[in-house]
Every structure is written in C-alpha cells, then in structure tokens.
Amino acid sequence: MDFDFAEHHQLLRQSVREFARAEIAPHAQRWDREERFPKELVSKLAAMGLLGIRIPEEYGGSGLDTTAYAICVEELARIDGSMALTIASHNGLGTGHVLAFGTEEQRRRYLPKAASGEWLAAWALTEPGSGSDSAALRTTARRDGQGWLLNGTKTFITQGSVGGFCVVLARTNPDVPKQRGISAFIVDHGTSGFSASKHLLKLGCRSSDTAELTLENVHVADSQRLGEVDRAFMDTMRILDRGRISIAAMALGLGYGALDMAVRYAKERKAFGKPIADFQAIQWMLADAKAELDASALLTYRAAWLADQGRPHSEQAAKAKLFTSEAATRACNSALQVHGGYGYVREFDVERHLRDAKLCEIGEGTSEVQRMVIAKHVLTG
C-alpha cells in the first residue's frame, strides 16, 4: 500500500517479511495439515523480538509501538494466519494485560519470560456459555484465606495448552451488575487444578493452539490478582480495543497475501489462448480486492496511530476490524476463485488463507459486536 511509514517501521516490515518467508512459509502448509502448534518456532520468534513487541526493553522486550505490532502481525499473516494469531494474542491479550495493569512485581515476573518465549501467554475471557456477552461469565473467584479459589471452564483459548501462564477473568462479586463484579488473575500453568482439557480442532488457523481450560479449586495468592478487585471488565475492554487492531492487521495480511497469489496465478494461467489476467472478470476481482484492502490498511493504521498517540481508539479499532476482516474474507474468496480448481485443493496456499481469514470476523468480538460498538459511538457521538 502507498503509505508513508516511518523508516524504522519500513525496516521492521522488511525484516519480518524475510523472516516469515524463510522460517514459516516452507512449513506452514504442513503445520496446518498436522493441526499442531510448532513449538520449535518459539525460540526463533523470540530471537526476532516478536514475543515482546510492546514489552519495554527494561523487561527484555522490543519496546515498540502499536503500529509496529500491527506491521509484525500483518507480515506474518501474509504467509500464515496461525502464526499471526499466535503473535497477536500472545502480545496483545495475555502479555498486554500484564503490561497495562500489572504491578511492578508482576511485570518483572512475567514479561521477561514472555519476551524470551519461555512462557507463552494465554488470556481467558470466553466460556462455553458466554462469548459476545462476555460479562455473563460464570467462572468464580472466591476469597480463600490470603488468596483466591477459582472454579469454572474457559473455551476457545489461544495458547490454552501451550502457554506458560494465563490471565483468567472471573466473577468476584455476584451481587452487583455483571460488568462490575469481575476480576483478573494470573494463573501459572502447572498450578494444581488448572488444566487444558480439550484441544479444539478448527476450520482455519489450525496450527495456532486453541484449548478448553478447566479450573477446579485453583488456589492463587492475592499477589496474582491483576488490577483492582471487581474492576477488570473495563480493563478487558481496553485490552480488546488494542487487540482488535491486531486482528484487523491479521486480516489485512491474509487478504494481501491471497491477492499476491491471485495476481501471480492470473498472469501464469492460460485459458482460451491467453493469460486469465487478460479477462475483465478476473481483473475486476483483483481490482475490488486491492481497493478494499487498501481502504482496510488506512483504517487499521489510523487506529494504530491513534493508540500510539494515547488517544481514544475504541470506535476506530472496531471499524478497522469490522471492515478489514470482511474485506479479507472477500479478497481470499476471490483469490481462490481466480485459482479455479487449483484454489480448492490443498497444494496451493490460497484455501488456507480463506479458512484463516474467517476467524477475523469472529475472534476478539464478532462483526456483529463491532457494529454494536460503532453504533454506540454513532448514536452518542
């Protein structure tokens, strides 16, 4: 896209692009088929600085901004949605929550290990009975001596079974309106009663780890509580505002990646004696995808820029995620169509991009939820 990124952002884009081409592209199809999170990649992701993108250098991270975070996710997604999702959720959700609301002690304990890849981060808000209506969660945390006792089930949790720690949202006060009685806790993997009970098989993003988590009388010290008691729901909304920028960036990368494949293929494939790129029907698919993705990039990087200025970006992040995720699905679908039958078989990457892109319309708030956020701003603005 023609966009005037700062030089350090351009250099970052170039280096992540080269990394993704060298270290991920040769394996992405196989990992997807095996439906396995590639643990062997973690040390390489860490060495590239991708596991501590926004973590300040004093905690071992790269200390970069939201724009840089979006660039990293976009570049990974051009090659592989699964690794883009891993990086988006590790940096934005689990690690992001500790970074934004953790005590100094919590930051010192968790952030260096997150940046080095020793501990991947998970973040558990969704439950079997509550997703969009996330404040209806039923996991409980009751006072237990000096600490807390957690009970409940979480589902669809990224890095759920491969993470080293998990930020868990739980109800601490059932007697107040549902948004006002929720607290956050950091639970280390290996804590008694905390287990990943089910590895979930998915349509796309198959080599990103997604698990159901069970908490059975999990005791955590009060020092593991993250943020104020009963106030975590508002913190959660702020985490999701920034997280949505990364899901928009993921969709953008998937869309551009599929478009690149379609352009290449359209120039090579011949029908009726000429390259299919000569047919207007094909050209229009490419043109629509390019126009929609460039518009998506503007929305996404505007939201990132606002976040970097410390300015409100909830509405802009919702618009970026809504528009970009739907545009990416359309772009991937058109790219598959350009490939004809070859698009439908697994030897080509385009079908994987389409499967991966669909998640962006669902994770971190569905398109319907984004419309609710935008409508609230439209009606009250």
Ligand SMILES: Cc1cc2nc3c(=O)[nH]c(=O)nc-3n(C[C@H](O)[C@H](O)[C@H](O)COP(=O)(O)OP(=O)(O)OC[C@H]3O[C@@H](n4cnc5c(N)ncnc54)[C@H](O)[C@@H]3O)c2cc1C
């Ligand atoms: C691969 C994957 C990874 C994920 N990773 C995580 C993670 O790491 N941590 C985490 O906490 N969660 C995670 N999620 C969960 C995700 O955020 C939820 O799936 C999502 O928020 C939707 O919730 P739900 O699945 O319960 O759908 P529901 O809320 O049950 O929605 C079902 C349908 O109803 C619609 N709907 C609901 N309410 C309304 C309304 N008021 N108006 C109009 N339509 C409505 C929805 O838009 C949707 O179309 C992940 C999900 C997936 C698939």
